[in-house]
Amino acid sequence: MSAIEQVSRPYAASFVEFARNRREVLCLSADLTNSVEIDDFKKVCPDRFISCGLSEQAMMGVAGGLAREGLLPYVHTFAVFVTRRPYDQVAMSIAYPNLRVHLMGFLPGLTTPGGVTHQAIDDIALMRVLPNMTVVDCGDATDVESVLDATEDVDGPVYCRILRGRVPRLFREPLELGRARVLESGDDVCLFTSSVCTGEAMPAVAALRAKGLSIGHVHVSTLKPFTDPAVLEAVGAARRGVISLENHLVTGGLGSSLAELMAEQAIGHRLVRMGLYDTYAHGGSLPYLLEYYGLSARHVVDAVERLTGERFGIELERAAESEGAPSTEKAEAL
Amino acid sequence: MSVQATKADVDRVAAAIRRRVLLHTIENNGGYLCQACSSAETLATLYLRVMHLGPSVGPLIPREFDGVPGPGWPAGSGAAYNGERGPDNDRFLLSCTHYSLGLYAALIEVGRLDEHALDHYDRDGSTVEQIGAEHSPGIEVTTGSLAQALSIGLGIALARQERGDRGRVWVYMSDGELQEGQTWEALSLAAHHGLDHLGVYLDANGSQCDGPIYAVHEVEPIAERVRSFGWKVHEVDGHDSDALVAPALEPSHGKPLFVIARTCSWRGIPSLESRANKHYVRFRPGEAELALRDLRLSAEDARS
Numbered sequence: 001m002s003a004i005e006q007v008s009r010p011y012a013a014s015f016v017e018f019a020r021n022r023r024e025v026l027c028l029s030a031d032l033t034n035s036v037e038i039d040d041f042k043k044v045c046p047d048r049f050i051s052c053g054l055s056e057q058a059m060m061g062v063a064g065g066l067a068r069e070g071l072l073p074y075v076h077t078f079a080v081f082v083t084r085r086p087y088d089q090v091a092m093s094i095a096y097p098n099l100r101v102h103l104m105g106f107l108p109g110l111t112t113p114g115g116v117t118h119q120a121i122d123d124i125a126l127m128r129v130l131p132n133m134t135v136v137d138c139g140d141a142t143d144v145e146s147v148l149d150a151t152e153d154v155d156g157p158v159y160c161r162i163l164r165g166r167v168p169r170l171f172r173e174p175l176e177l178g179r180a181r182v183l184e185s186g187d188d189v190c191l192f193t194s195s196v197c198t199g200e201a202m203p204a205v206a207a208l209r210a211k212g213l214s215i216g217h218v219h220v221s222t223l224k225p226f227t228d229p230a231v232l233e234a235v236g237a238a239r240r241g242v243i244s245l246e247n248h249l250v251t252g253g254l255g256s257s258l259a260e261l262m263a264e265q266a267i268g269h270r271l272v273r274m275g276l277y278d279t280y281a282h283g284g285s286l287p288y289l290l291e292y293y294g295l296s297a298r299h300v301v302d303a304v305e306r307l308t309g310e311r312f313g314i315e316l317e318r319a320a321e322s323e324g325a326p327s328t329e330k331a332e333a334l
Numbered sequence: 335m336s337v338q339a340t341k342a343d344v345d346r347v348a349a350a351i352r353r354r355v356l357l358h359t360i361e362n363n364g365g366y367l368c369q370a371c372s373s374a375e376t377l378a379t380l381y382l383r384v385m386h387l388g389p390s391v392g393p394l395i396p397r398e399f400d401g402v403p404g405p406g407w408p409a410g411s412g413a414a415y416n417g418e419r420g421p422d423n424d425r426f427l428l429s430c431t432h433y434s435l436g437l438y439a440a441l442i443e444v445g446r447l448d449e450h451a452l453d454h455y456d457r458d459g460s461t462v463e464q465i466g467a468e469h470s471p472g473i474e475v476t477t478g479s480l481a482q483a484l485s486i487g488l489g490i491a492l493a494r495q496e497r498g499d500r501g502r503v504w505v506y507m508s509d510g511e512l513q514e515g516q517t518w519e520a521l522s523l524a525a526h527h528g529l530d531h532l533g534v535y536l537d538a539n540g541s542q543c544d545g546p547i548y549a550v551h552e553v554e555p556i557a558e559r560v561r562s563f564g565w566k567v568h569e570v571d572g573h574d575s576d577a578l579v580a581p582a583l584e585p586s587h588g589k590p591l592f593v594i595a596r597t598c599s600w601r602g603i604p605s606l607e608s609r610a611n612k613h614y615v616r617f618r619p620g621e622a623e624l625a626l627r628d629l630r631l632s633a634e635d636a637r638s
Contacts, residue, residue, distance in 0.1 A: 058519035065489020097409030
């Protein structure tokens with residue numbers, strides 16, 4: 001594998017570039033301006049930066065009101081504070097009226113050292129069930145850099161999970177809304193991953209393919225709508241089974257979406273869902289948490305072995321020590 | 335707004351709102367009657383003397399339900415009854431949407447809805463819903479879960495401030511909504527942004543679903559609390575139209591305006607006073623006749 005580029009703060013520059021010349025774009029912040037990488041925008045366009053402070057419920061109403069006036073509000077805070085705390089406000093003040101509000105959720109899943117209060121492990125489930133809501137989960141620096149353009153024209157609200165800090169670049173082509181990235185094709189097994197799990201799983205897929213397993217790998221960024229024919233095709237091709245791996249509970253996110261798709265399309269393949277199983281997590285580094293909760297590359301190999309009944313004799317590094325895996329840098333602060 | 339409208343005009347409209355809502359409550363075997371009693375003068379004052387609105391552009395006969403907002407389906411269609419949007423026009427957001435019945439009655443009495451519009455109320459397939467959504471006549475935002483309209487109004491007011499609009503944004507809410515945390519987030523944030531073209535009329539009728547507010551979860555002293563959040567606060571007799579109008583005529587000096595309308599939820603129909611449940615009135619045998627007598631109406635009026 002060639003050296004993987006690590007991009008520092010991809011959202012910060014992307015948002016400035018995207019928003020600078022779009023006068024209708026407003027940036028809403030809830031006291032986490034530096035932590036969600038909108039400090040550069042605040043410096044460049046202070047007149048379009050709206051500080052709401054620690055008032056997420058009111059902020060969602062404000063965003064709805066601004067959108068009703070034809071403006072394009074981008075709401076920034078941690079994913080937990082976008083989705084859990086102001087849920088009724090998101091549902092009634094934004095989603096029901098189908099307003100063009102972009103909800104940018106940072107530190108998705110286990111990517112925060114902040115512990116249970118900061119770990120958005122249910123956010124995709126919560127947003128996916130809201131009518132009118134589009135849901136996108138970024139998996140690398142290119143996804144982060146291109147998600148703003150890709151979702152700009154959506155006629156309704158959009159929830160985006162954004163990675164921050166040092167983010168690996170796994171993909172060259174920009175994110176396309178509604179289109180998964182087929183990284184590998186295979187007809188034994190297909191692995192579907194999202195968020196930081198894609199980079200984590202890449203060495204496992206490479207090792208399994210080197211051992212002769214025909215394993216496909218699909219990176220899913222658009223969780224809703226979940227209608228990409230490429231996903232259906234990959235699921236149908238995987239005659240020995242499908243595995244999902246997500247930075248989220250196994251309920252309500254990628255694994256559930258695949259289960260629904262497979263059941264509705266009568267695709268009778270086995271599905272192994274990897275993710276958090278009906279549990280909250282706790283504070284720790286991402287590599288530690290991926291190991292502890294069974295979401296690392298070697299756990300992917302284990303799952304494939306259980307699914308196929310074969311042993312591949314693969315020794316993998318510990319979680320997140322490969323270049324494509326998410327940063328192991330300890331965040332200095334939240 | 336009609337500049338000629340007077341307190342006498344408001345009193346006539348308020349009396350007609352009470353009469354219409356009472357008759358509807360009897361016919362419908364239930365209704366949000368006490369809210370109409372407390373809010374009648376305030377709603378009439380807002381429509382006749384405070385708000386600068388264009389003529390209604392909504393159909394006199396309410397539309398049938400034809401879908402919820404979504405791609406290609408606009409939000410806020412109920413606002414058509416409050417006239418075209420324009421830089422100089424005011425906006426009206428009803429926060430306590432269980433007051434819809436009173437609002438519909440007010441729209442009828444000020445000529446923005448057909449006089450038989452309440453025949454559509456709570457009827458399957460109608461937009462004239464019990465707790466209106468933003469397709470319901472006169473309702474611009476969907477706030478039935480309470481305490482959300484002020485934040486939305488804040489966003490609208492921010493956008494209008496930036497645009498330099500002269501029109502104001504009025505939010506009509508109830509005192510029970512002061513128990514919701516979001517209300518205080520929004521009060522604080524609106525003051526922080528100095529939104530002096532944002533105004534609240536609060537129906538302080540001291541009543542909520544479980545009973546008197548002082549017994550359920552006291553919110554007083556409202557004036558001191560809201561003033562301490564940086565708003566310009568007036569406390570007035572909510573059944574006196576002149577008193578209700580006066581605060582809106584004063585300059586706000588960079589502060590949002592908060593008018594506490596002290597009201598009575600059995601105003602005009604004193605026989606309602608002894609009811610334990612004032613949140614939703616359903617008459618037991620004999621009670622409707624007392625209420626009709628309070629308004630000097632007869633059983634014939636109820637049947638006609």
